[in-house]
Amino acid sequence: MPARDRLRAEKLRGGFVIGRDIIIIEETGSTNDVISEMATGDWPEGLCVFAERQRAGRGQRENQWESAAGKGLWFSILLRPKIDIKESTSLPAWVATIIARTLGEEFGVRATVKPPNDVYINERKVAGVLVEMRAQAGAPHVAVVGIGLNVNHAPSDFSEELRERATSVAIARGSRLNRNLLAVALLRNLDHSYAELFAL
Secondary structure: OOHHHOOOHHHHOOOOOOOOOEEEEEEEOOHHHHHHHHOOOOOOOOOEEEEEEEOOOEOHHHOEOOOOOOOEEEEEEEEOOOOOHHHOOHHHHHHHHHHHHHHHHHHOOOOEEEOOOEEEEOOEEEEEEEEEEEOOOOOOOEEEEEEEEEOOOOHHHOOOOOOOOEOOHHHHHOOOOOHHHHHHHHHHHHHHHHHHHOOO
């Protein structure tokens, strides 16, 4: 992978909560699993773990999420939202809405949310959100928010099974996109709205 295509922690770091701490790993099974393990320690809320490649990314209902190396944004966020566990279904809808809004307002790609957790462009899936929440007695619940976003995929980067149902931001735009710029925009927008909705 060319150096210019790599994600850089120093370019992504920022925000009040989400994005203050960034870890980028070359390859893992699932970033959600990495964050889940780290959540038992003293890692702060807002920690983000990005992977250049996932071997076992997953979506809802344990569906596999294809994560082509260096082509998309595969990352998870550690959150401790101040909400009741019964309200956890609001989290994937919130993230999907921010993804669609960021693509439209900042990168000129019209995207729509397919409730509760998917983002589509031209009737094809471009992103998915997986939230795994764990209740904690006497403390804010832990939420692991996983995001998979197809950024610079060409049609040939998808398996034959997905080729007719998936798309990428690059396919929609007709040109590649700097993944660092897109990641920064997403983290910024998630951070701002999280403070308003879930961190009060």
